[in-house]
Structure formats: C-alpha cells, structure tokens
Amino acid sequence: MTKEQRLQKRYSAEKRFKWYGIISICMALLFVALLVTKVLSEGTSAFVKSTIEIKLNFDQTALNLPEKPTTEDLNAIDFYSFAIDQILKTYPTSNRDEEKELIKLFTTDFEFEVKDFFLANTNLLNQTVSFKITASSDLDQLHKGNYAKNISEDRRKISNYQLKIYDHFIQNNKITKVFNVYFFTNGDSRNPEIAGIGGAMLGSFFSILVCLIISFPIALLAAVYLEEFAPKNKFTDFIEININNLAAVPSIVFGLLGLGILLNVFELPRSTSLVGGITLALMTLPRIIIPCRASLKAVPPSIREAALAVGASKVQSVIHHVVPLAMPGTLSGTIIGLAQALGETAPLLLIGMVAFVVQVPANPLDPSASLPIQVYLWSESAERGFVEKTSATIMILLGFLIIMNSIAVYARQKFEKKWI
Amino acid sequence: MxxxxxxxxxxxxxxxxxxxxxxxxxxxxxxxxxxxxxxxxxxxxxxxxxxxxxxxxxxxxxxxxxxxxxxxxxxxxxxxxxxxxxxxxxxxxxxxxxxxxxxxxxxxxxxxxxxxxxxxxxxxxxxxxxxxxxxxxxxxxxxxxxxxxxxxxxHAREGVESIFKVVLILCSVVAVLTTAGIIFSLLIESIKFFSQINFFDFLFGLDWSPQKAFVRDTSIVLTASEKQELSNAFGAVPLFAGTGFIALIAMSVAVPIGLFSAIYLAEYAGSNLRKFGKPVIEVLAGIPTVVYGFFAALTVGPFIKSIGDTLGLDVSSESALAAGLVMGVMIIPFVSSLSDDVINAVPQSLREGSYALGATKSETIKQVVLPAALPGIIGSILLAVSRAIGETMIVVMAAGLAANLTINPLDSTTTITTQIVMILVGDQEFTSAKTQAAFALGLTLFVVTLILNFIALSVVNKYREKYD
Known part of the structure; x- marks a missing residue:
C-alpha cells in the first residue's frame, strides 16, 4: 500500500466516522418526528364529534304536561320515551329491529342531552326546534372515515341498514361535526362518544398540587441545609449518597412504598389523588433537591461574606440574600421535577389510581385517574373510538409538559443572574 | 376536626x-x-x-x-x-x-x-x-x-435561628426516611414471602406461575409435597432472563446511537447545531413512558409483526423486540447526555497532543478521547441499564405476560416490573404468597438498581475528580 492509499483510507475512515454521528442524531430526530406525527394524525379528530340534527317537537300533550306545568312536573317528564319518539321520526322503520338499529346510531346519553336542553329552554314548550344530538361512536368513526365500508357486513360494526340510514342523513345534511366539549368536561365512560378527560385532568391537577405543596418546601430547605449549614461529616455524606441514589430508584418502587406504607399501614384512602400526590412527592423530592443545591452553589461566596460583614447572622445571610438569588434556578428545577411527576404512571397504578372513575373528582380525597393513567386505560381498550381519544389525551399531556418545561427554561434565562 | x-x-x-x-x-x-x-x-x-x-x-x-x-x-x-x-x-x-x-x-x-x-x-x-x-x-x-x-x-434571634436549623435538618432527613420506608415496606412483605417460599427456589427456579398460589386458605398446614409445589411456582429466573433480554435489546439500540450522537455533538457539531441538537435529543427523556408504551404496543409491535409475517416468520404481537427497541429510544438521552458531558470534560491538551502527532480527528477520538473518557461513559451506560431494568410502562403495555424462558427476540417474554404491576393492579389478598411475591420482586429490583447506581455514581465521581 502506498502512502497515498494509506492516507486515502484514513480520510475515508474519518468521513465514515463522522457519518455515524450524523446518522445517529438523525435516527433520534426521526423517532421524535415519527411519534409526533403519529399522535397528531390520529388524535386531532378526537377534538370534534359528529352530531345528528333532529327535530324536537316539545308538544304539551306528548310530554304529558298539565296546563300550567310546575318545576316538579318538568322534572318528572319521561324524556327517554319522548326522545325515542322523536328519533324514530327521523327515518321510516318497519319493525322493532330496525328501530333498534336506528336508535343505536345515537349516543346512549340522548335522553340526558334532550332533558338538559329542554330544562334550560322551557320557553320552547309547544314549539318545534332542530337540535343536534351526539352521534354514537360507531357512526362518528364511520363519518370520520375510520371504518372501511366495502368489507362484508359481519366484519363491520355498522350494519347495511345503518349504512342506508347514514346515507339518508348525509343527503339531507343532518350530520355535522362540532367541537367536542365532552372530551374536556366528562369523566371516563364505557361509551367512547361521551368519554372525556375532565376527570383525569382534575385528578392530575390535584396530585401535582399535593406533590408541589409537599415536595417544594422540603426540597428547598433540605438543599439549604446541605449546601449552607451541613458540617462535613459522615452523616452529611450519608444523606448526600442517599439522595443521589434515591433519584435513580425506579419509579415503580415508589409505588410499592405507597402501597405498603401509605395504604396498608396508614390506611389512607385508595385510588385518591392525595395518596398519588404524596407518592409522587416522595419520588420527586430528590429530583428537586439536586437542582436546588446546584443553584444555591452557583451563588458566589462574596454575597454571603458581604452580608456577614454588615452584621447579618448566617441564617439571615442565607434567607435574605442567597435563597432569593437562587430562586430562578430552584423554581425551574421544581417545575421540571413536577413535569416528570405529571407524566409518571407506574407508581399510580400500584396505589389504585387505575380504577374506572366516571365521576369528575371534586377534591383530592375523591377517587380519580390521571392523564397518563387515562392513556394507559384507553390504549388497552379495543374499541376504535378510544384510539383517537388516546392520541388526543397524549397531545394534551405533551402540551402541558411543553408548557411547564418552557416556563422553566424561560424563568431560568430571564431571571437568573450570571456570575462571572 | x-x-x-x-x-x-x-x-x-x-x-x-x-x-x-x-x-x-x-x-x-x-x-x-x-x-x-x-x-x-x-x-x-x-x-x-x-x-x-x-x-x-x-x-x-x-x-x-x-x-x-x-x-x-x-x-x-x-x-x-x-x-x-x-x-x-x-x-x-x-x-x-x-x-x-x-x-x-x-x-x-x-x-x-x-x-x-x-x-x-x-x-x-x-x-x-x-x-x-x-x-x-x-x-x-x-x-x-x-x-x-x-x-x-x-436572645430571641438565636432562639428563632436554632429552631430554623432544626427544621432544616428534619427536612433533609426526609430523604433518608423515604429510603428507610422503601426498605421497610419491601422487607416486611418479602420476609413473609420467604417464610413460605424457599429463597433459592425463588432465585433459581425455572417456572413462574404465581396464579397457582392465588386461592389458598393460609390456615391450612401444607404437606411437604404441596409446599414444594408452591415453591416451584415462584421460580423467578424467567423474569430475570426476560428483563435482562429486553434491557439488552434496548442497550444495543441506545448505546451506539447515544454514544455516536454524543461524540458528534461534542467533537464535530458547530455551536448552532449543538444548541439545537442537544435539547431535541433530551426531549426524548421528557416524553412520559406511557406514551412510549402506547407507541410500542400500537405501532411498533404490529409493524414488526407484519414484517415478520411477510417474511414468513412467526412473530408474537407482544414481541420482546418491539418493547426493547422503543425502550432503547427512550434511553438514548440518558447515554448521550452524560457521555457528552464526560467527553467535553476531557482536557483539550490531550486532543492537541494527538493532532500534533498527525492523527485525524476520528483517530484522536477513538484512540485518545474515548479511552480517557471511558470510566465516565461506562458510568453513564450503567445508569442507563438501571433505567432499562426499572422501566415499567413500556413493558407493561408492549411485552407479554407469560413467563417464557426464551432468547428469541420475536417471542414474547415478561419482566419483573410487568409482573409486579400485573399482580398488584386489581384485587389483592395481602396474605397470599402471590401478592407478597410482588414485593419480593420489588426488593430484587431495588437491590439490583441500587448496586448499579452506586457503582455508576462512584465511577463518574472518581472520573470527575481526575480531570477537575
């Protein structure tokens, strides 16, 4: 091999090596892009729902109301049979089976939609209005184009007869897509068309609130102690090693801690965001202490010395000067820690926050789910209507995480002083 | 009140x-x-x-x-x-x-x-x-x-300040109490478990079928053969093997990609690409694991299965490969971020010495920078392994439940964390050996990750001292 050939070989090795790096980075980026497109392409359709427009004739006799109805009379109306009567008028059916198939195109909650609408507008008595009723999940999926129409009937969720009704509705412009409010206000449900993440969002909010209230003060004070006051001895070393190791303990172990201690020994209520919050706080604590210590350490000693020189005590110099100067760093560390806690699933599974909760929780002592748990629950369910909901929930979850992390980055860049 | x-x-x-x-x-x-x-x-x-x-x-x-x-x-x-x-x-x-x-x-x-x-x-x-x-x-x-x-x-100020200091100490002891709580809760149930099941049967047994122990009245005294049968139902080797296998697949994705991206970002990339590339890779660490699990179970798993089907291979829809691949992607930033720091900490004089002898950039990296940074890189890989072993949601959603002892990546396997979740979600019978088995598994997981973290952290710290 000549000198030139050897040199050529070395240069091409150099090029190859550089390309390995580029390819690696591209693969990582590609995966991020793939994930985001997958979630976006599947999830966006969950923010709208299909509705079917029907004529509601609030006839006094059909509603079985007396001449001057009182509030009690209004509440006692049998909206179920009334709504079914109105639904059956939308398409001519010839027997009971066909009636059933027609009704199945509407949400199972049609009775309550009609009831809420009428009780909010009682002046509509004896009038005919058109009203948009939420369509069933199957019709919704069909309308959004997620169901194949040209396969044999027994492999479809929608029968041939229902397809005929659907075509009839389409021709008369009865089906419209509207913004899906249920998705943000409702709790979980077995029926995809009325299932929402309202309960899960509140559950997440409560647990993160509990987590913040517990972990931030303790973490800040612990960091202040370790950074400013702790004498250099075996005990301090022990605490430090402990915190560093605790930060790397798998999250599921904290779930076992919550189950073994909080639920079984202290008998706190299962499935609640209070227990979830405490468990997450124990998990987040070391992850907040570490950035808090780093930002305390970044405050130069001259600040402390100046305070001491004008007669402040050690505690005063720390509380009045060091901690406020370190605040941007500690806050952004806390927000990043909380963002991790928000996305955490495994420990919450073990303390029972995985229960099927229809009710939207009102306080941290109510059983509830959380956003990541909702993703887990819906991704296990086979119905097509939940697939888009899972992706939409992921979008909301990622949205919250992006907001929290941007606030953290912004707070750090905007308020943190650079010491040179 | x-x-x-x-x-x-x-x-x-x-x-x-x-x-x-x-x-x-x-x-x-x-x-x-x-x-x-x-x-x-x-x-x-x-x-x-x-x-x-x-x-x-x-x-x-x-x-x-x-x-x-x-x-x-x-x-x-x-x-x-x-x-x-x-x-x-x-x-x-x-x-x-x-x-x-x-x-x-x-x-x-x-x-x-x-x-x-x-x-x-x-x-x-x-x-x-x-x-x-x-x-x-x-x-x-x-x-x-x-x-x-x-x-x-x-002296009121001194009084107030001494109270403040006591509060500070109490707060920093919370972390120690948490560790104590973890050990306590894991040990109590594990000790009960090992009083029923032989420790070595658990550690070296080849058959994992805890459902056998589910319905059993604890007041009945077992005969020797029944006891042996019960003990045999809790052989955790298939779980250890499955966990290790999926972690191995994950590491074979994460180590090359993570290491090469770290090298590229630290040595080749201009400051603009560095500013942009590093946060984007770290985004991978911020995505909740349940999202990875969803992706693995609903996209990667079926994709691998369809490829396998066209090639005429028998692929399980919950293959170890799908879970391992996605987990590998999740772990990339853990490898790359720490390796990046470590590579940057190698003194510039070492590189310049190498260039002076006529080495190309890649030769310098391969023969000077990487050997100098090796302890730190090994530390970061160990930390990533401990992540992979303790990762839960991806395997719960994408890996299987049956404890197969296999080395075929297209087959389904189960892991320690999957079994803990499967046992503890839903109704629990706290006197049953099945429930206690979850805590014994948790203890194993805790000890293994603790050892890995401890080694990794001390290696990294020692390395830092060397070049500081």
Whole structure:
C-alpha cells in the first residue's frame, strides 16, 4: 500500500466516522418526528364529534304536561320515551329491529342531552326546534372515515341498514361535526362518544398540587441545609449518597412504598389523588433537591461574606440574600421535577389510581385517574373510538409538559443572574 | 376536626407574632433598656413556640391514633369470648366493627360487632377530646413559657435561628426516611414471602406461575409435597432472563446511537447545531413512558409483526423486540447526555497532543478521547441499564405476560416490573404468597438498581475528580 492509499483510507475512515454521528442524531430526530406525527394524525379528530340534527317537537300533550306545568312536573317528564319518539321520526322503520338499529346510531346519553336542553329552554314548550344530538361512536368513526365500508357486513360494526340510514342523513345534511366539549368536561365512560378527560385532568391537577405543596418546601430547605449549614461529616455524606441514589430508584418502587406504607399501614384512602400526590412527592423530592443545591452553589461566596460583614447572622445571610438569588434556578428545577411527576404512571397504578372513575373528582380525597393513567386505560381498550381519544389525551399531556418545561427554561434565562 | 384545630393554631400563632412584637417594644420603652434582637424576632419567637409543639402533637396524634384504637379494641376482643381465635380473624372482626361504625357495613351485624362499634365510637370521641385538651394546653403552656422569656429580654434571634436549623435538618432527613420506608415496606412483605417460599427456589427456579398460589386458605398446614409445589411456582429466573433480554435489546439500540450522537455533538457539531441538537435529543427523556408504551404496543409491535409475517416468520404481537427497541429510544438521552458531558470534560491538551502527532480527528477520538473518557461513559451506560431494568410502562403495555424462558427476540417474554404491576393492579389478598411475591420482586429490583447506581455514581465521581 502506498502512502497515498494509506492516507486515502484514513480520510475515508474519518468521513465514515463522522457519518455515524450524523446518522445517529438523525435516527433520534426521526423517532421524535415519527411519534409526533403519529399522535397528531390520529388524535386531532378526537377534538370534534359528529352530531345528528333532529327535530324536537316539545308538544304539551306528548310530554304529558298539565296546563300550567310546575318545576316538579318538568322534572318528572319521561324524556327517554319522548326522545325515542322523536328519533324514530327521523327515518321510516318497519319493525322493532330496525328501530333498534336506528336508535343505536345515537349516543346512549340522548335522553340526558334532550332533558338538559329542554330544562334550560322551557320557553320552547309547544314549539318545534332542530337540535343536534351526539352521534354514537360507531357512526362518528364511520363519518370520520375510520371504518372501511366495502368489507362484508359481519366484519363491520355498522350494519347495511345503518349504512342506508347514514346515507339518508348525509343527503339531507343532518350530520355535522362540532367541537367536542365532552372530551374536556366528562369523566371516563364505557361509551367512547361521551368519554372525556375532565376527570383525569382534575385528578392530575390535584396530585401535582399535593406533590408541589409537599415536595417544594422540603426540597428547598433540605438543599439549604446541605449546601449552607451541613458540617462535613459522615452523616452529611450519608444523606448526600442517599439522595443521589434515591433519584435513580425506579419509579415503580415508589409505588410499592405507597402501597405498603401509605395504604396498608396508614390506611389512607385508595385510588385518591392525595395518596398519588404524596407518592409522587416522595419520588420527586430528590429530583428537586439536586437542582436546588446546584443553584444555591452557583451563588458566589462574596454575597454571603458581604452580608456577614454588615452584621447579618448566617441564617439571615442565607434567607435574605442567597435563597432569593437562587430562586430562578430552584423554581425551574421544581417545575421540571413536577413535569416528570405529571407524566409518571407506574407508581399510580400500584396505589389504585387505575380504577374506572366516571365521576369528575371534586377534591383530592375523591377517587380519580390521571392523564397518563387515562392513556394507559384507553390504549388497552379495543374499541376504535378510544384510539383517537388516546392520541388526543397524549397531545394534551405533551402540551402541558411543553408548557411547564418552557416556563422553566424561560424563568431560568430571564431571571437568573450570571456570575462571572 | 384536624383542620379546625390547625386553623385555630395558625390564627393564634399569627396574632402571637404581633403581640410579641408590640409587647417587647412596650417593655423596652417602660424599663428603658435596649432589646437584644430586633422586635420582630420576639414576635417570631413567640409564634413559633406557640405553633410548632402543637402542630407536632396534632401530627403525631393523627398518625398514631388509629393504631392505638385498634390495639384497644382488639385487646378488648381477646379478653371476651373470642380469646381463642387467631390474629387474622381478629383483624377481620376489627374491620367489620369499623365498617359498621362508618355505615358501610352490609348485612346483619352480630351483637359482638355492634358492641364493638359502640366501643369504637366512644374511643374515637375520647381520643378527640383528649387531643383538643392536649393541643390547648400545649398552645397556652408553651406560649406562656415563651412570653416569660421574652419579658426577660432573651436572645430571641438565636432562639428563632436554632429552631430554623432544626427544621432544616428534619427536612433533609426526609430523604433518608423515604429510603428507610422503601426498605421497610419491601422487607416486611418479602420476609413473609420467604417464610413460605424457599429463597433459592425463588432465585433459581425455572417456572413462574404465581396464579397457582392465588386461592389458598393460609390456615391450612401444607404437606411437604404441596409446599414444594408452591415453591416451584415462584421460580423467578424467567423474569430475570426476560428483563435482562429486553434491557439488552434496548442497550444495543441506545448505546451506539447515544454514544455516536454524543461524540458528534461534542467533537464535530458547530455551536448552532449543538444548541439545537442537544435539547431535541433530551426531549426524548421528557416524553412520559406511557406514551412510549402506547407507541410500542400500537405501532411498533404490529409493524414488526407484519414484517415478520411477510417474511414468513412467526412473530408474537407482544414481541420482546418491539418493547426493547422503543425502550432503547427512550434511553438514548440518558447515554448521550452524560457521555457528552464526560467527553467535553476531557482536557483539550490531550486532543492537541494527538493532532500534533498527525492523527485525524476520528483517530484522536477513538484512540485518545474515548479511552480517557471511558470510566465516565461506562458510568453513564450503567445508569442507563438501571433505567432499562426499572422501566415499567413500556413493558407493561408492549411485552407479554407469560413467563417464557426464551432468547428469541420475536417471542414474547415478561419482566419483573410487568409482573409486579400485573399482580398488584386489581384485587389483592395481602396474605397470599402471590401478592407478597410482588414485593419480593420489588426488593430484587431495588437491590439490583441500587448496586448499579452506586457503582455508576462512584465511577463518574472518581472520573470527575481526575480531570477537575
């Protein structure tokens, strides 16, 4: 091999090596892009729902109301049979089976939609209005184009007869897509068309609130102690090693801690965001202490010395000067820690926050789910209507995480002083 | 009730602050002396002494009250006709008494339970009264003592600061208590588990089928052969193998990609690409694992299966490959971020020496930088391995449940974390060996990750000292 050939070989090795790096980075980026497109392409359709427009004739006799109805009379109306009567008028059916198939195109909650609408507008008595009723999940999926129409009937969720009704509705412009409010206000449900993440969002909010209230003060004070006051001895070393190791303990172990201690020994209520919050706080604590210590350490000693020189005590110099100067760093560390806690699933599974909760929780002592748990629950369910909901929930979850992390980055860049 | 007491304490201690502050000014003015600290320190002194002991009492009381009441009720039951029944049954009776008292009991309650519920109610009322009295005495007593000290012109600032330091120490001990709590909760159940199942059968057994142990009355004494059969149902080797196997697949994705991206970002990339590339790779670490799990189960898994089907391979829809690949992507930033730091910490003089001898950039990296950074890189890889072993959601959603002992990546395997979740989600029977097995698995997981982390952290720290 000549000198030139050897040199050529070395240069091409150099090029190859550089390309390995580029390819690696591209693969990582590609995966991020793939994930985001997958979630976006599947999830966006969950923010709208299909509705079917029907004529509601609030006839006094059909509603079985007396001449001057009182509030009690209004509440006692049998909206179920009334709504079914109105639904059956939308398409001519010839027997009971066909009636059933027609009704199945509407949400199972049609009775309550009609009831809420009428009780909010009682002046509509004896009038005919058109009203948009939420369509069933199957019709919704069909309308959004997620169901194949040209396969044999027994492999479809929608029968041939229902397809005929659907075509009839389409021709008369009865089906419209509207913004899906249920998705943000409702709790979980077995029926995809009325299932929402309202309960899960509140559950997440409560647990993160509990987590913040517990972990931030303790973490800040612990960091202040370790950074400013702790004498250099075996005990301090022990605490430090402990915190560093605790930060790397798998999250599921904290779930076992919550189950073994909080639920079984202290008998706190299962499935609640209070227990979830405490468990997450124990998990987040070391992850907040570490950035808090780093930002305390970044405050130069001259600040402390100046305070001491004008007669402040050690505690005063720390509380009045060091901690406020370190605040941007500690806050952004806390927000990043909380963002991790928000996305955490495994420990919450073990303390029972995985229960099927229809009710939207009102306080941290109510059983509830959380956003990541909702993703887990819906991704296990086979119905097509939940697939888009899972992706939409992921979008909301990622949205919250992006907001929290941007606030953290912004707070750090905007308020943190650079010491040179 | 606790809330009411706490509100009272806070209001009282808040007013104590202003009282102490104004009082010391008055006293100093009347007696014409200079106070030893600023007036508001006297306020703090008074309000802290008023609030802290009382809050401590409320906290300890709330924590320990249920245990004491339970002890009292159960010892009452033991003295009555139920003296001969065992501990578990007594516990059950106690739960029934509680349920009756809180109105969640269904069905007709026996006379004994009704009596117990009445007793339970009276204990609770008694405890509440005692708590209120105790809190009041504490608040008044400590406030009086502190007030006495104030009027003597004590060193209030030093008093307040020493309380502050005690609070600081207590906060930093919370982390130690958490570790103690983890070890305690894992050990208690694990010890119960290992009293039923031989330790070595668990560690070296080849068959994992915990459902065999699910329905079993603990009061029945097992024969030797039944015991052996039970022991054989908890052989954890398939779980260890599955966990290791999926972690291995993950690492074979994460190590090359993570390491090469770190090298590229640290050595080749311009400052603009570095500024942009590093955060984007770290985004991968910020995505919740449940999202990866969703992606693995609904996209990567079916994709691999369809490729396998066209190639005529028998692929499980919950293949170890899908879970491992996605987990590998998740772990990339853990490898790349720390390796990047480590590579940057290698002194520039080493590189320049190498260039001076005529080496190309890649030769310098391969023969100088990487060997110098090796301990740190190994540390980062060990940390990533411990992540992979402890990762839960991806494997719960994308890996299988059956404990197969296999080395075929297209087959389904299960992991330690999957089994813990499967056992503990849903109804639990806390005396069953199956439930306790989850805690034994958790203990194994905790010990293994602890060892890995410990080694990794000490390697990285030692490396840092070398070049600092």
């Amino acid at each position: 606790n809330l009411l007491i706490l509100v009272f304490i806070f209001v009282f201690s808040f007013s104590c602050f202003f009282f102490g502050k104004s009082q010391i000014k008055k006293i100093a003015a009347v007696n014409n002396f200079k106070t030893k600290a600023l007036p508001h320190f006297y306020g703090f002194y008074l309000s802290l002494w008023c609030a802290l002991p009382a809050i401590l009492i409320v906290f300890l009381w709330t924590v320990f009250e249920p245990f004491i009441v339970k002890y009292l009720i159960i010892s009452g039951l033991e003295q009555s006709s139920l003296a001969d029944i065992d501990h578990d049954r007594l516990n059950l009776v106690y739960q029934k008494i509680k349920a009756l008292y809180f109105g969640t009991y269904s069905g007709a309650a026996s006379e004994q339970i009704q009596l117990g519920a009445k007793q339970y109610g009276s204990f609770l009322a008694m405890a509440q009264n005692a708590k209120i009295v105790l809190v009041f005495t504490a608040v008044i007593g400590f406030t009086l003592v502190a007030y006495k000290k104030i009027t003597n012109n004590t």
